[in-house]
Amino acid sequence: MERRTFLKSAGASTLAGALGGSLGVGSVVATLKSSTARANQLRHSSIPAGQPRGSLSADLSPYTGSWGDVQLRHVLRRTMFGVPESQFLAAQALGSMDAVVNQLLACQDLTTVPLPTAPASWLTTFPSEVTGTTAQMNRTRLQAMERQQIENWWFDQMVQENLSIRQRLTLMWTNHFVTGSLTVLSPQIVFAYLMLSMQYALGNFKDFAYHMSISDAMLLYLNGNQNYYINGKSSANENYARELMELFTLGILFPGTNVPNYTETDIQNSALALTGWQLSNYKQPPVSPFQGILWDGTNGNPNWHNTGTKTFLGQSGNFALTDILAIIFQQPTYSPASPAGIPTGYPSGYTSAYWVSQKLYQEFVYYVPNTSVVDAMARLLIQNNFEIAPVMQALLTSAHFYDASVIGAQLKSPAIFAGSLVREFGLTYPAFNPEDPPQKDPSQDPTQVVVTYVDPNPALSLITYGVLNVEGQELLNPPNVKGWPGGHNWVSTGTFQAREASSYASLNNAFSKGYSLSFDPSAYGMQVPNATSSTAAALGQALENMSLAFTLGPLESGDLLSDLEVDYKDPTYQFDPNGLKLFAPALALLPEFQLF
Amino acid sequence: MKRREFLKNGIKIGVAANALPVMLGGLPVRALGRSPLRSVLSNSTNNNVLVIIQLQGGNDGLNCVVPFTDPNYASLRPTLGLSGTALTSPLPDHSSLALHAGMEGILSLYGNGGGNGNVAILQNVGYPNPILSHFRGTDIWNTATDSNIYASTGWVGRMLFGQNPGYPPASIPTGSWPLAIEFGSFLSNLFLANSGGMGITLSKLPTQANPTGLNYDPIPANPTTQYTELQYVRTIQEETQIYTQTLLDIAVKKNNVTYPTSTLAMQLAQIAQLIASGFSQTGSPTKLYLVTQGSYDTHSNEITTQANLLTDLSAAVAAFQADLEAFGAINGINVADSVAMLTYSEFGRRPKENGSGTDHGTAAPHFIIGTQVKGMVYGSDPKLDAASLAGAEVTGNLTFDPLHDFRNVYATVMNEWLLVGQNQSQINADILSVLTQDSNTMYSTNSNWQSLGIFKTAQTQYVGSNPNATGLMLLPNYPNPASGRTVIPYTLDVAGPVELGIFTSAGVEVERPVDSWQSAGNQQISFDASTLANGTYFYRLTTSSGTVTRPMVVEH
Numbered sequence A: 001m002e003r004r005t006f007l008k009s010a011g012a013s014t015l016a017g018a019l020g021g022s023l024g025v026g027s028v029v030a031t032l033k034s035s036t037a038r039a040n041q042l043r044h045s046s047i048p049a050g051q052p053r054g055s056l057s058a059d060l061s062p063y064t065g066s067w068g069d070v071q072l073r074h075v076l077r078r079t080m081f082g083v084p085e086s087q088f089l090a091a092q093a094l095g096s097m098d099a100v101v102n103q104l105l106a107c108q109d110l111t112t113v114p115l116p117t118a119p120a121s122w123l124t125t126f127p128s129e130v131t132g133t134t135a136q137m138n139r140t141r142l143q144a145m146e147r148q149q150i151e152n153w154w155f156d157q158m159v160q161e162n163l164s165i166r167q168r169l170t171l172m173w174t175n176h177f178v179t180g181s182l183t184v185l186s187p188q189i190v191f192a193y194l195m196l197s198m199q200y201a202l203g204n205f206k207d208f209a210y211h212m213s214i215s216d217a218m219l220l221y222l223n224g225n226q227n228y229y230i231n232g233k234s235s236a237n238e239n240y241a242r243e244l245m246e247l248f249t250l251g252i253l254f255p256g257t258n259v260p261n262y263t264e265t266d267i268q269n270s271a272l273a274l275t276g277w278q279l280s281n282y283k284q285p286p287v288s289p290f291q292g293i294l295w296d297g298t299n300g301n302p303n304w305h306n307t308g309t310k311t312f313l314g315q316s317g318n319f320a321l322t323d324i325l326a327i328i329f330q331q332p333t334y335s336p337a338s339p340a341g342i343p344t345g346y347p348s349g350y351t352s353a354y355w356v357s358q359k360l361y362q363e364f365v366y367y368v369p370n371t372s373v374v375d376a377m378a379r380l381l382i383q384n385n386f387e388i389a390p391v392m393q394a395l396l397t398s399a400h401f402y403d404a405s406v407i408g409a410q411l412k413s414p415a416i417f418a419g420s421l422v423r424e425f426g427l428t429y430p431a432f433n434p435e436d437p438p439q440k441d442p443s444q445d446p447t448q449v450v451v452t453y454v455d456p457n458p459a460l461s462l463i464t465y466g467v468l469n470v471e472g473q474e475l476l477n478p479p480n481v482k483g484w485p486g487g488h489n490w491v492s493t494g495t496f497q498a499r500e501a502s503s504y505a506s507l508n509n510a511f512s513k514g515y516s517l518s519f520d521p522s523a524y525g526m527q528v529p530n531a532t533s534s535t536a537a538a539l540g541q542a543l544e545n546m547s548l549a550f551t552l553g554p555l556e557s558g559d560l561l562s563d564l565e566v567d568y569k570d571p572t573y574q575f576d577p578n579g580l581k582l583f584a585p586a587l588a589l590l591p592e593f594q595l596f
Numbered sequence B: 001m002k003r004r005e006f007l008k009n010g011i012k013i014g015v016a017a018n019a020l021p022v023m024l025g026g027l028p029v030r031a032l033g034r035s036p037l038r039s040v041l042s043n044s045t046n047n048n049v050l051v052i053i054q055l056q057g058g059n060d061g062l063n064c065v066v067p068f069t070d071p072n073y074a075s076l077r078p079t080l081g082l083s084g085t086a087l088t089s090p091l092p093d094h095s096s097l098a099l100h101a102g103m104e105g106i107l108s109l110y111g112n113g114g115g116n117g118n119v120a121i122l123q124n125v126g127y128p129n130p131i132l133s134h135f136r137g138t139d140i141w142n143t144a145t146d147s148n149i150y151a152s153t154g155w156v157g158r159m160l161f162g163q164n165p166g167y168p169p170a171s172i173p174t175g176s177w178p179l180a181i182e183f184g185s186f187l188s189n190l191f192l193a194n195s196g197g198m199g200i201t202l203s204k205l206p207t208q209a210n211p212t213g214l215n216y217d218p219i220p221a222n223p224t225t226q227y228t229e230l231q232y233v234r235t236i237q238e239e240t241q242i243y244t245q246t247l248l249d250i251a252v253k254k255n256n257v258t259y260p261t262s263t264l265a266m267q268l269a270q271i272a273q274l275i276a277s278g279f280s281q282t283g284s285p286t287k288l289y290l291v292t293q294g295s296y297d298t299h300s301n302e303i304t305t306q307a308n309l310l311t312d313l314s315a316a317v318a319a320f321q322a323d324l325e326a327f328g329a330i331n332g333i334n335v336a337d338s339v340a341m342l343t344y345s346e347f348g349r350r351p352k353e354n355g356s357g358t359d360h361g362t363a364a365p366h367f368i369i370g371t372q373v374k375g376m377v378y379g380s381d382p383k384l385d386a387a388s389l390a391g392a393e394v395t396g397n398l399t400f401d402p403l404h405d406f407r408n409v410y411a412t413v414m415n416e417w418l419l420v421g422q423n424q425s426q427i428n429a430d431i432l433s434v435l436t437q438d439s440n441t442m443y444s445t446n447s448n449w450q451s452l453g454i455f456k457t458a459q460t461q462y463v464g465s466n467p468n469a470t471g472l473m474l475l476p477n478y479p480n481p482a483s484g485r486t487v488i489p490y491t492l493d494v495a496g497p498v499e500l501g502i503f504t505s506a507g508v509e510v511e512r513p514v515d516s517w518q519s520a521g522n523q524q525i526s527f528d529a530s531t532l533a534n535g536t537y538f539y540r541l542t543t544s545s546g547t548v549t550r551p552m553v554v555e556h
Helices: A004-022 A025-041 A069-079 A086-092 A097-103 A135-160 A166-174 A189-201 A205-213 A216-221 A241-247 A266-273 A321-328 A351-362 A371-382 A388-396 A414-424 A459-469 A491-509 A521-526 A536-547 A554-565 A575-586 B003-009 B071-076 B103-108 B134-143 B154-163 B225-249 B263-282 B303-325 B386-390 B408-417 B426-433
Strands: A229-230 A231-235 A308-312 A315-317 B049-055 B089-093 B094-098 B119-125 B181-185 B200-202 B290-295 B339-344 B362-367 B483-494 B496-506 B509-517 B521-528 B535-543 B546-554
Touching: A004 B263, A069 A086, A069 A097, A069 A351, A069 A388, A069 A536, A069 B003, A086 A097, A086 A536, A097 A388, A135 A166, A135 A189, A135 A414, A135 A459, A166 A189, A166 A351, A189 A205, A189 A216, A205 A241, A205 A321, A205 A371, A216 A575, A241 A266, A241 A321, A241 A351, A266 A308, A266 A321, A308 A321, A351 A371, A351 A388, A371 A388, A371 B535, A414 A491, A414 A536, A459 A491, A491 A575, A491 B200, A491 B225, A521 A575, A536 A554, A554 A575, A554 B134, A575 B496, B049 B303, B049 B408, B094 B103, B094 B303, B103 B119, B103 B303, B103 B362, B119 B154, B119 B408, B154 B408, B154 B426, B154 B483, B181 B263, B200 B225, B263 B303, B290 B303, B303 B339, B339 B408, B362 B408, B483 B496, B496 B521, B509 B521
Parallel strands: B049 B290, B049 B339, B181 B200, B181 B290
Antiparallel strands: A229 A231, A308 A315, B089 B094, B119 B362, B339 B362, B483 B521, B496 B509, B496 B535, B535 B546
């Protein structure tokens, strides 16, 4: 009997035993059918039944259970882009949960863990303006290539990051304070926005909101620079005012109610208060890489900011951005009650704190928020004046976070999926090449006036453009201001084929040579300590543990093992790259690998 | 071929920079090995297909169907107002309106209007208590609820689930067509039912089969959260594999016309192929398609942005329509006569411009396009006078036409197009379960939906709370619009007390021409509308066996 056939029938009889016991064959079949039917009632559920099931702790009380490999791998998977065995072992050496979480959050202190530096001067230097159709066309082509390199650089940062939550939070913030690189266009402004998101990844949310409000990227993306008041005439553009409240700070409805947090009048009045901000100036070096300029009357435009009285969320005054943000971060206020109908008893700042905490919960725990835990996070956020780090500290050390039903329940976003492939399977590519400045294609006909630029990082572009884009997550360019919807939306019939194809192609070295993304089966297996002296079963189990948050059943693990033993000829197992070459793509094609 | 061999052989695959993983070819498919179950698909009794075109971001209706003769329009839009060559010629049957100049293709389909064109323009489509948020607004349109009711399912998903209550089957039969197809990455909640997604998303028509993995261990009984998610992934994998294979196996009909190069046009071209290919097999297995175009969120630079979008929209729609018509009849089914298009957008935009664009607004015109549409303008031009704007529910914005509540548009599409062929009481019950209430959820406090008589099938019956009133009929008044006397015909199924009242759009009864005992059979009354102000009214027939309502327009 062929080994696979044997495994299948063994699996089937185990299954029948488990389900049917000593029942006759017909009964076993009936049991199987009803089990399938039960699973099918669940499988399409688009809105899961609310909270993760199980005996969940519904607050932030600390985790006091054993600190084993399962818990350690869980916290690493949830805070990074896949976990290679080397990082798991490094984290294991730290000893305790607190030590690991502290290490993950150490990037909060920029004095000891500074931001990565810009690899090329074109990222921070605003180019001079060009005139003429051809020059502008070439500038457009150059900018597109440069934006592609920013995506490449960032993905490389995600993959190269050591034990740190920073890039995962940065990605989350670019999906919270959303801008779109294809609207912003200027690579320098896109880069400044990315660095701002990285700087505040674990920072103070209030400060973050202020700096984001006046960042060039946001002013461009939501038309803040076109919201002005000139010569007593208002051309208020409400785009930013609305999304600031709806998406960035408050949400439409007060938590758990159908009571709106603001009215259309509040939007119109805050838009007036936000008039006057202009770009930090594309044509000149910016005052600071992150900061816009408020026209203050000294530039011959004394009236670009509306100085009239605005009534906003029940308060009146000659408000500007700082006042608007201060009032937002006071909500709910009960005197004056604004707007009416919000239940009493909530602390000042609760509305925003809840909104932000919910986002954090959905990103790091489960996409369906547990309202009790989010409530606890919100209150902690208020106590810490909207500092993100203490809330993340509490969440990542909470009993809720380590509950068995939470582990493996999240769907991987394309970036996390690609990061897992690269890091866990050890895909390699040439080091990021910043090409300062990007080079024209030397093979191009020199008489051509329209310049073609050479992509200096084709393997990274394969991932960021070819894979992430096709799977629905082009970095720095979400579909709209609400960002990627996440949850079940990450895995759909429209993108699933691309996910499987990317796993299959990369782990079979099936991309063309020019893309130089390569997989070495032997190095993959050698990540595991004592790989060459392990049994096939032990090696396979170790590799499954690295990449899957599930313990596989007999059918799946049996098939994987038979792959690993493909050249099995001798009762003494020999470490076998050919087996790993089959094992790796089979593992990555498992639905379990879509979850983490 | 065994999986091991296909994995071992590996396949060297050339990758072009502009078409990366989707170029992978030759991956063999491995069946999941489940026994095929009965098909629960394709139970429709007609061949009608609906292509829904979502204009994402909030299309500016006033610069799309332009009331260019209204002086208020020009004063509200000093820089954005369209005139002269920025417009098409006026609509042949409606001289106060012209289309954006980029919409020559749609104007051509409009023809001479007057009920004979292929484009129905529904004016002032909206809903009470309008929401000006993109995302909540989109949800309201997709989930078809009152604006203060929250639902997680879409109206299309609910309708399809009603037609296919067993969906998804325990195992999706090989060769199945999806019930609905969306072009995009993420499945819209338009297609969600309580059982999950009723449709699939495609980024484009597949060119290769999808690999499937191992035999799977069963999901544990009473699964914890991660196992319900694992089952979700397995289902997506199965759907991807089965439907990909279906679409690969069909003999794709080639397009008859050259489409423009926009993404929308490319997607409509593929939909035309799918529809025609479907007719060549077993009717039209997939009845619903969704494509999206945008962003129409023109807070700034509206003139250029909207022109590009509307030009693309119009050209794509015109090419699609021409392609459908060129297919002629397949298996005795006229292709073009079996397809209608419907546009929607989360809101219209503010009448008063902000300088270079417009902020979020409320009501807007929408289109239903197809050879089976009675093409003309439905409803009155938008009211742009200062008093109307000041008195609107959201100050400064347009007021929607109650007859053109977007749920009435959906009711129309269901009653006159998608559900045609069932008996009327079943259709009425279906529509109520989609738009008002089903066993799970209430979607609206309203249970009186109006079929607007847009399609030539002319099933313009009332959709109301008494679907059993067979034999009771209230017919369209004529002439309509009415200025002086208009005749209202009706048929009574039983003798008894009868009331026929005339109501304003706000529900106030202004006249009661009939209030007496009448015998069964055909009846009619002549009603004098000369004393009524211009506007939309309803006339309601109340009898012992039921209540029926219809709209009537008064225009002096």
